[in-house]
Amino acid sequence: MSHFIKTTRNRVKRLPERAAYDHETIYKILDEALICHVGIAQDNQPFVIPTIHVRRGDTLLLHGATTSRLLQHIQAGNPICVTVTLIDGLVVARGVFHNSMNYRSVVLFGVGHILDDPDAKNRALHALTERLMPGRWDDARLPSKKELKATTIIELPIESATAKIRAGGPKDDAEDYEREWWAGVIPLEQKFLAPQSDPKLRSGIPVPSYVKNFKR
């Protein structure tokens, strides 16, 4: 099993037993997350922006408008941090101090570069589209030359990363287990509801099966 090397940048100091550095664990969380939060620093001022992502091997692809300041900053070669977080539940402990959440998060680091070649950009948009909704690329209008030109694709080789995971029930102080307080977990799930057709949909177009059966 391959791992990211632990360095000052990615090593988890606080609760290190929750940390994982192996590609498999990290990539699974990255792939499950609908969106990521991208952090950049400009003159010591951080900015954190939500966006969608797709992983392709050991790289992450991000996209946005050519005019995006965020993407311009990234393509200039500045280091970035990308974080994804999945919340799995509330952990209700007997002691308020031990309240927690069950979560799976990844923090990764790298320096991005722009994909210029139109074919490479098109493949990246294919990956971004199909990751969110498999089957859609072949049943939609594909990007025009003008649209491709208006889109910036950033490829970010993942230099360093860590996953942090908390699962299971509350961990309380020994003496508190005998007391009268309830304790447990309230699981949380992200649920997609039934698709809503565009009110402007041309009549006679059924909901396609890849939409009807959509879930993650």
Added chain:
Amino acid sequence: MSHFIKTTRNRVKRLPERAAYDHETIYKILDEALICHVGIAQDNQPFVIPTIHVRRGDTLLLHGATTSRLLQHIQAGNPICVTVTLIDGLVVARGVFHNSMNYRSVVLFGVGHILDDPDAKNRALHALTERLMPGRWDDARLPSKKELKATTIIELPIESATAKIRAGGPKDDAEDYEREWWAGVIPLEQKFLAPQSDPKLRSGIPVPSYVKNFKR
């Protein structure tokens, strides 16, 4: 209605029609989000860390271990950025280029300081606990002196903030509305499931009503 002033830091350039600067819109999103992503910059290297938060008036409270590098960096007076994002659905457009998500996000900026006074810390922990689960503070073991000491509370006056909101159906190119592709929205919701009692729960303790009826 009071607003945050638009500056270079918080002004939305891309799709400005999605932006809002009024306190009411921004605070509602902040209060609904279970967690936030905190960004800091150290020597031009950004770090983005998920954590829980609670808003109290025009300030945000964050907490963590006294040993936390993140909190130490914040309490040293460095500027930080806090972002929360709620995803409301996938927007499936006829043109791949117009695919989107419905979301509500807030990006805010400020400089934090530490709360030292034990009573102030205790009130902050009360706010953090009750925000997630109203009713719990009065039915749990409250923080001990030692636990309070091990906890750092950061108070962050919100200097500047923006909300960005996308809602509604796809927006396609005029000529694509006549074509054969389905288009619409797949709504997404965060759903809490039935509470799971701790397997180590002392027998005879029922699930309290504030847990049974828990939802956000």
